[in-house]
């Protein structure tokens with residue numbers, strides 16, 4: 051009895067000392083550099099290198115060289131991330147490329163909390179702009195993060211996650227990163243800009259972009275359009291808006307040649323793009339009150355496509371920035 055108790059406590063000890071996801075460790079061979087060392091353990095991607103430096107910063111010499119006899123932590127083979135806001139099923143994601151390493155995004159879905167934004171209606175179902183914008187924004191965030199970007203999700207709903215429903219349930223749970231959203235428009239917009247600017251000042255990335263996503267439009271045009279707005283004095287904002295528009299034009303030509311899509315880019319004196327410190331683009335993906343536009347948001351595949359296209363545009367813009 052005594053004996054089995056001893057074994058049991060020994061087992062407990064082992065379990066606590068070596069959790070299931072124990073980090074692999076190894077020592078360097080003589081004369082080995084970090085890249086060689088990582089290659090020996092099949093870690094050949096640049097995120098492996100970045101993660102290794104992060105994990106072992108204190109154990110490297112001042113030129114990021116390895117020291118003999120020191121035990122180093124190996125970065126995980128597959129880089130996995132976890133964002134509970136994506137919902138239970140999609141919280142875990144794989145970082146499958148490093149295209150957006152070094153890029154930082156501030157994603158804001160329009161309205162939220164006490165303000166539903168524009169309200170459409172279909173077959174007795176209310177369609178709230180803030181819910182659809184939020185779903186598309188989350189999908190975009192997940193895309194960007196799986197390509198190695200740092201993403202700040204500014205408007206958050208602790209419960210919703212990414213949803214596949216056609217009719218998205220409405221709620222006023224959304225917060226500005228945990229803070230209640232005020233109903234007053236100026237206070238509401240100032241709050242999200244303050245949050246972005248506070249983060250912006252701490253973020254070290256050289257490439258930082260804010261994206262405001264809406265599904266309404268003040269245009270009288272009957273055309274099925276997407277509007278990209280940038281701040282008048284911002285060449286970088288204009289570049290990003292143009293890049294996004296080009297991707298959308300390309301995609302629409304390919305997938306919906308008959309719909310006569312035309313995205314437009316223009317400067318606009320909008321509070322949020324003026325007040326936020328990072329380069330910003332404000333996008334209206336259509337009008338949720340317009341019955342033809344509604345199809346663009348109702349199907350989850352379409353919401354995913356919109357997120358994919360914006361992601362593609364952001365990648366293109368970042369590549370262009372890096373090649374300068």
Ligand SMILES: [Zn+2]
Nearest residue numbers: 160167264266
């Ligand atoms: Zn809006």
